Amino acid sequence: NSKVIQTPRYLVKGQGQKAKMRCIPEKGHPVVFWYQQNKNNEFKFLINFQNQEVLQQIDMTEKRFSAECPSNSPCSLEIQSSEAGDSALYLCASSLPQISNERLFFGHGTKLSVL
Amino acid sequence: QQKVQQSPESLSVPEGGMASLNCTSSDRNFQYFWWYRQHSGEGPKALMSIFSDGDKKEGRFTAHLNKASLHVSLHIRDSQPSDSALYFCAASEPAGGYKVVFGSGTRLLVSP
Numbered sequence A: 001n002s003k004v005i006q007t008p009r010y011l012v013k014g015q016g017q018k019a020k021m022r023c024i025p026e027k028g029h030p031v032v033f034w035y036q037q038n039k040n041n042e043f044k045f046l047i048n049f050q051n052q053e054v055l056q057q058i059d060m061t062e063k064r065f066s067a068e069c070p071s072n073s074p075c076s077l078e079i080q081s082s083e084a085g086d087s088a089l090y091l092c093a094s095s096l097p098q099i100s101n102e103r104l105f106f107g108h109g110t111k112l113s114v115l
Numbered sequence B: 001q002q003k004v005q006q007s008p009e010s011l012s013v014p015e016g017g018m019a020s021l022n023c024t025s026s027d028r029n030f031q032y033f034w035w036y037r038q039h040s041g042e043g044p045k046a047l048m049s050i051f052s053d054g055d056k057k058e059g060r061f062t063a064h065l066n067k068a069s070l071h072v073s074l075h076i077r078d079s080q081p082s083d084s085a086l087y088f089c090a091a092s093e094p095a096g097g098y099k100v101v102f103g104s105g106t107r108l109l110v111s112p
Helices: none
Strands: A005-007 A010-013 A019-024 A031-037 A043-050 A053-057 A065-068 A075-079 A088-095 A110-114 B004-007 B010-014 B019-025 B032-038 B045-050 B054-058 B061-066 B071-076 B085-092 B100-102 B106-111
Touching: A005 A088, A010 A019, A019 A088, A019 A110, A031 A075, A043 A065, A043 A075, A043 B100, A075 A088, B004 B085, B010 B019, B019 B032, B019 B085, B019 B106, B032 B061, B032 B071, B045 B054, B045 B061, B045 B071, B071 B085
Parallel strands: A010 A110, B010 B106
Antiparallel strands: A005 A019, A019 A075, A031 A043, A031 A088, A043 A053, A065 A075, A088 A110, B004 B019, B019 B071, B032 B045, B032 B085, B054 B061, B061 B071, B085 B100, B085 B106
C-alpha cells in the first residue's frame, strides 16, 4: 500500500482550466519528485524538492506549471491553463536524501484528462 | 539528451518460465540503477537496486550490471501471473545527485 498519498485520483478539466493536484510524501522523507507519465508510459521529470526548496526542474518556459512543497502542508502541482497534451498520469514520489541513492516511493498518481 | 533505453518493449512468458529484461544507458554519469514494477492503476514500486558490477539476487529476481557497457538486466525466475506488469529501469548519478531518469519500460505478460 502506497504511503505517498496523492489526491485526487482522477481529475477532469476543460482546456484552459486550472488543474491542481496534491501529494503528501511518506513521513520522514524530505525529498519529493513530480513526474508526468504519458499514455505511452514514458516518464518526464518535472521538478523535485528537498524540504521546501527546489532542487531541479525542467524548463517550464510556458509557465503553465507551478509546484510547491510548503512546510506542514501537502506538496502541490498546478497547471494554470490546461491543454489536451497535458492529459497524463502525474506521479509524486518521495525519498530519503539521495546520499546513497535511495529508492523512490511513489503514490498511485493523479490521472488528468483534459477534454 | 540523457536516455535510458529498455528492451524488449513487451515480453510474454509462460507461468514458471524465465523473463529477461534489458536496459542500456547512454550516459556514463549514470552509475546507479534501480528496477521498478508498475501494476495497472498503481504507481511504480521499487524491486531492487544494483550499483556494482556483477549479479545481485533477491528471491526470484536477479539483476546484472556491466558498467563498462552501461548495460543492466533483470531476470525473473519462475515467473508468476502476478509478475505481469510494466517494468522500468531507473538510472541516477553518483551519491548526491538527485536526477533519476526512467527508461521506456517493458510490458511483461505471464500467462497461466
